[in-house]
Amino acid sequence: MTEDIKNLAKSVETIAQTTAKILETMATKKDLEGFATKKDLLSFKLETITHFNNLETDLKSFKNDTHYRFNKIDERFDDLDDTFKNYDKRIEAVEEKVLT
16 A cells, blocks of 8 residues: 555655646736737738738739730831831932932
8 A cells, every 4th residue: 555655645646746737827917918819810800801912903003004005116116117118218218209
């Protein structure tokens, strides 16, 4: 029976030490105030999603605007190209009128 009492005392001592370590490492409510709560994280998640959606919209707008502007530039280059291609023909026509 003394052996059982010794084993029981050892078990109680081990439980007491473990409980003391747990209590040392446990945080109080005040300690946890600095950490984010689920509500904070959900709010942050929604803000992040909204921000990324706005970025996506802005990028699509930029892409469309850029595409539109490059199309306009291409049209102007085509006009200039046509003007220069036909320039020689107009000079030849004027030369023919002058020389004849």
